[in-house]
Amino acid sequence: MFSQIIKLFRVLSSETSPMQISAAFALSMIAGLTPLISLHNIIVIFLLLIFRINLAAFILGLTFFTGMAYLLDPTFHKIGYSILSNQDLNGLWTELYNITIWRISGFNNTITMGSLFISLLAFLPVLILTHVLIKRYRTHILIHLDNSRIFRLLKSSKILTRLISMSE
Amino acid sequence: MKAIRWPGFITFTVLTTMVVAGCLLFAGTITKSILETTLTSINGAKANIDSVKITYNPLGLNINNLQITDPERPLTNSVQITQVRFSISLGDLLLKKIVVDDMAMDGVQIDTPRKSSGAINKEKNSKKTDTDSEKSIADFAVPDIALPDVGDLIKKEQLNSEKLINDLNTDLDSTQSNWKIIRDDLNDKQRWDSFHTRYDKIKADMNGNTAQRVTALNNAKSLTDDLKSEIKKAQQARKQFDEDNNRLSEKFKTAKNAPKDDIKHLKEQYKLNDPNAQNITQLLFGSQAAEYLAIAEKWYKRIKPYIEDSPEEKAEKEAHQRKQGMNVKFREFNPKPDFYIRKASIEALLPRGQFTGSITEISSDQSINKKPMHILLSGKNLPHRDSETISAEFNYINKNKGYSQFDYNIKSYQLEDVSISKSKALSLTMQKGLMSLDLSSRLENARLTGISKIDFNQVQFKTNKESTEKSFSSMMATSFSGINRFNLNARFSGSLHDLNINLQSNLDNQLGDQLKTQLKQRSQQFEDQLKSGIDEKLKAPLARIEDKRQKLDQLKTDVDNLEKELQAKLDDIENRIKQANKSSTEKKKDELQDKLKSKLKR
Numbered sequence: 001m002f003s004q005i006i007k008l009f010r011v012l013s014s015e016t017s018p019m020q021i022s023a024a025f026a027l028s029m030i031a032g033l034t035p036l037i038s039l040h041n042i043i044v045i046f047l048l049l050i051f052r053i054n055l056a057a058f059i060l061g062l063t064f065f066t067g068m069a070y071l072l073d074p075t076f077h078k079i080g081y082s083i084l085s086n087q088d089l090n091g092l093w094t095e096l097y098n099i100t101i102w103r104i105s106g107f108n109n110t111i112t113m114g115s116l117f118i119s120l121l122a123f124l125p126v127l128i129l130t131h132v133l134i135k136r137y138r139t140h141i142l143i144h145l146d147n148s149r150i151f152r153l154l155k156s157s158k159i160l161t162r163l164i165s166m167s168e
Numbered sequence: 169m170k171a172i173r174w175p176g177f178i179t180f181t182v183l184t185t186m187v188v189a190g191c192l193l194f195a196g197t198i199t200k201s202i203l204e205t206t207l208t209s210i211n212g213a214k215a216n217i218d219s220v221k222i223t224y225n226p227l228g229l230n231i232n233n234l235q236i237t238d239p240e241r242p243l244t245n246s247v248q249i250t251q252v253r254f255s256i257s258l259g260d261l262l263l264k265k266i267v268v269d270d271m272a273m274d275g276v277q278i279d280t281p282r283k284s285s286g287a288i289n290k291e292k293n294s295k296k297t298d299t300d301s302e303k304s305i306a307d308f309a310v311p312d313i314a315l316p317d318v319g320d321l322i323k324k325e326q327l328n329s330e331k332l333i334n335d336l337n338t339d340l341d342s343t344q345s346n347w348k349i350i351r352d353d354l355n356d357k358q359r360w361d362s363f364h365t366r367y368d369k370i371k372a373d374m375n376g377n378t379a380q381r382v383t384a385l386n387n388a389k390s391l392t393d394d395l396k397s398e399i400k401k402a403q404q405a406r407k408q409f410d411e412d413n414n415r416l417s418e419k420f421k422t423a424k425n426a427p428k429d430d431i432k433h434l435k436e437q438y439k440l441n442d443p444n445a446q447n448i449t450q451l452l453f454g455s456q457a458a459e460y461l462a463i464a465e466k467w468y469k470r471i472k473p474y475i476e477d478s479p480e481e482k483a484e485k486e487a488h489q490r491k492q493g494m495n496v497k498f499r500e501f502n503p504k505p506d507f508y509i510r511k512a513s514i515e516a517l518l519p520r521g522q523f524t525g526s527i528t529e530i531s532s533d534q535s536i537n538k539k540p541m542h543i544l545l546s547g548k549n550l551p552h553r554d555s556e557t558i559s560a561e562f563n564y565i566n567k568n569k570g571y572s573q574f575d576y577n578i579k580s581y582q583l584e585d586v587s588i589s590k591s592k593a594l595s596l597t598m599q600k601g602l603m604s605l606d607l608s609s610r611l612e613n614a615r616l617t618g619i620s621k622i623d624f625n626q627v628q629f630k631t632n633k634e635s636t637e638k639s640f641s642s643m644m645a646t647s648f649s650g651i652n653r654f655n656l657n658a659r660f661s662g663s664l665h666d667l668n669i670n671l672q673s674n675l676d677n678q679l680g681d682q683l684k685t686q687l688k689q690r691s692q693q694f695e696d697q698l699k700s701g702i703d704e705k706l707k708a709p710l711a712r713i714e715d716k717r718q719k720l721d722q723l724k725t726d727v728d729n730l731e732k733e734l735q736a737k738l739d740d741i742e743n744r745i746k747q748a749n750k751s752s753t754e755k756k757k758d759e760l761q762d763k764l765k766s767k768l769k770r
Binding site: 051052085106 | 171180262492
């Protein structure tokens with residue numbers, strides 16, 4: 001966990017494009033909040049491998065959002081149930097239910113539907129927000145950190161390197 | 169194209185290919201493992217498969233040597249199937265549904281031995297229970313009414329006739345001694361000598377002078393009184409004799425008739441049971457019917473997990489759903505259950521012969537496919553019978569009104585050495601016979617009802633009893649030899665654990681008639697033997713009684729003679745007294761006449 005945080009700071013401090021990091025966070029949110037073994041997560045993995053998305057940020061985000069999912073499952077169940085039992089959408093669900101690929105996706109599961117709905121809804125805001133935050137971090141915080149004595153001391157000392165290697 | 173990570177793309181493609189290839193390579197092993205685990209879980213004992221081959225165009229499975237262990241007999245397979253072939257719908261399989269249109273099962277066998285134990289948990293007592301039940305079924309109690317040996321019976325039993333004869337004997341003895349005393353008293357020599365002396369003296373005195381005559385008359389009067397007294401005693405004795413004789417005659421008569429009463433009493437005591445009171449059918453076939461129902465119950469238990477969800481499983485499913493969210497179900501355009509086989513063709517090698525048939529609409533949820541499951545099996549080139557058909561319907565479309573219907577039909581089955589009763593009391597084997605059976609049963613709301621009609625023709629029975637034996641069993645055995653056709657109808661209803669079986673057969677009537685005739689013969693034979701036995705036993709005592717009676721008669725005759733003699737003597741004395749009185753009067757008259765004449769002459 002410690003190494004992951006260090007890695008995150010490294011990634012944030014690296015030359016990696018903010019969009020690659022924010023996309024990793026946004027995708028990890030989908031994979032983490034929804035049940036991991038799902039058809040849509042194959043698409044997420046596919047996107048993750050094909051496009052230049054930061055893997056360390058994705059893994060860190062996945063760990064974080066999977067933990068969150070345990071806490072949010074009851075809420076996802078309620079949201080998913082209300083969506084699936086919505087009479088206006090019943091025709092759509094019935095049609096999808098009779099298509100094999102959709103049935104395999106498990107869309108009719110309340111937790112899958114609830115979590116996917118929330119994560120898709122939050123995808124763009126998370127993507128934009130993390131993008132903005134990374135940019136601001138680099139322009140405002142990282143410059144100050146780089147100039148601070150403590151940070152320079154830590155970077156130059158072997159303590160941080162040892163801690164990273166121990167945690168790994 | 170900086171946005172695309174080509175190594176990542178290659179990795180993804182390689183990974184996907186590896187997963188697909190792995191699935192194809194190990195699909196058989198994985199499927200085998202899944203099938204074995206699932207069937208073991210349902211069955212409660214090991215299910216083994218030799219190998220599973222998967223075909224991909226069309227997608228199908230070829231299961232070789234499927235063995236399902238009997239949970240109660242871990243070294244026996246309840247079912248073994250040489251090969252199961254079926255094609256499966258890929259689309260449904262992706263939805264975790266096993267939907268099979270056509271299945272073929274070849275070489276279905278039941279109760280085959282296993283090389284190794286198929287138990288999950290060791291059950292040590294299962295064999296013992298089987299043996300116990302076999303023993304209890306085989307050994308039933310035949311009501312035995314064996315007639316005892318007449319000789320032993322007469323020795324053992326206290327006969328009333330004997331008692332009466334002994335009583336009469338004692339009475340005769342006491343009466344005889346009493347009569348002897350009376351006779352001896354009446355016939356007292358001293359007294360008779362005295363009477364004779366006195367009589368002679370009277371006679372002599374009668375011819376004497378007047379004084380002697382007067383004395384003689386007085387003595388005669390005294391003797392007359394004494395003789396009258398003796399006669400009275402003799403008369404009283406005779407009266408006593410008559411009374412005693414009447415009593416003894418009555419007792420003798422009773423004693424003579426007593427053997428008849430004894431025979432009647434003994435016949436009552438060792439009465440042969442009314443054959444109509446015995447339900448022979450229930451006795452002979454009741455245990456076998458229970459045995460067949462036990463088999464039916466065992467098979468129902470085996471099938472039950474495949475046709476019904478247990479409440480525990482339902483609860484487990486619900487709990488599982490809550491943990492992982494809930495799968496909302498929508499209307500399906502072509503609904504299919506999770507497990508569905510439209511038709512399975514079967515070729516079975518059962519102990520009874522080769523059977524072919526089919527099972528249709530095998531479904532894990534009949535409320536979805538809306539059709540009941542049907543089983544139809546019929547014998548092919550069966551030995552010793554014209555035809556044999558097994559059909560069943562498991563209708564659980566409406567789970568609250570679900571039922572299982574089972575029908576079995578067999579025509580002209582040639583029976584040879586079929587053990588009907590293994591009882592020690594009566595071992596009964598049907599050496600030959602033709603049997604036709606129609607069985608129809610229905611299980612609904614845990615209640616089984618049904619009717620079975622069996623006709624037996626050209627029947628020959630064999631028993632372990634000799635016709636010379638006297639037991640009820642041997643009589644029944646003899647009766648069976650006269651029966652060549654009968655029917656057996658069974659009606660049963662109730663829960664599987666507490667089933668009420670009502671067996672009816674014309675065998676009861678047939679055996680009843682046969683037994684009645686035999687019982688009558690045995691009864692007559694017993695009576696005759698009893699009569700001759702009792703007669704033989706009472707012959708000597710009765711002869712002694714007869715002898716004593718004759719002696720008594722002799723005593724009576726003696727007393728009668730004495731009385732007559734006494735009467736004669738009394739009559740004689742009285743005559744003599746009369747004559748003496750008359751001659752004395754005449755003599756006095758003559759004397760007076762002579763005196764008068766002499767006075768007149770003077």
